[in-house]
Amino acid sequence: MPVSDETTESPERPETTSSPIRRCRTFFRSFAKREDGAAAxxxxxxxxxxxxxxxxxxxxxxxxxxxQILETGVYNASRLIRTGQAQTSGFSEAQFRQSVCDNIYGVIDCNNDLILDVRTHENFDSADLSSPFDADGNTTFTPKYDPGQRNDIVVVRAFVKWPTIVPGFGNDLSTFGDGSRLLAATAAFRNEPF
Known part of the structure; x- marks a missing residue:
């Protein structure tokens, strides 16, 4: 078959108005191919x-x-009561508070945030370990300092309302309506026969 110089032209497609779906598809394809600003x-x-x-x-x-710092501070300071050093030295509540504060290394504001409660009990079952705060974060009891004598059962409790940075965001750690969290440390023991 002879080759001719004439080229055969394909019939032109008639122009059609593109549908909205086709325009959206074209837009998203071109958007996906663009790389300027993709990282941002x-x-x-x-x-x-x-x-x-x-x-x-x-x-x-x-x-x-x-x-954990609060737990360690209460545990270390409670040894002074358990071994009788606080009683024989005549420790006041302020001195016991200072011994707790010496063991928490400034992480907690001892003067304003720390609530200490030291009480003696007849037996371990009678110890009241309920929360000292209501749902609004108000204190529901009066803290006491009674280190007891030899062989007494003593419960030392420390409480701090710790402010949370991002309450209600991600892992919600708050226990009060104001977004703060109750940190508590407790040591229950029988005093040694000092």
Whole structure:
């Protein structure tokens, strides 16, 4: 078959008005192919969940750290009562508070935030370990300082209303309506026969 110089032209397609779905599809395809500013858009999509998770982890760590420091401070100071050193030295409530504060290394404001309660009990079953706060965060009892004598059963409790940074955000650690969390430390023991 001879080859001719004429090229055969394909019949032209008639122009059709594109449908809204086709226009949207075309727009999203072109948007997906574009790379200018993609990193900024992707970061904007993940920034909020990323920082929410980061702050939740940091706040949880700080709350547990403060709680552990409070537990350690109460435990160490309670040994003074248990061994009779506080009673024989005539420790006042202020001196006992200072011994607790010396063991919490400034993590908690002892003068304003720390509530200490030291009571003797007839037996371990009669010890009242209920929360000293109502649902609104108001104190429901009057703290007492009674270190007891030899062989007495003593319960030392310490409470702190710890402010949370991001209440209601991610891992909600608050226990009160104002967004603060109750940190509590308790030591129950029988005094030694000093």
């Amino acid at each position: 858009v992707e970061f904007a999509m993940v920034a909020f969940p990323f920082f929410a998770l980061l702050f939740a982890i940091l706040e949880t760590a700080v709350v547990f750290f403060a709680g």
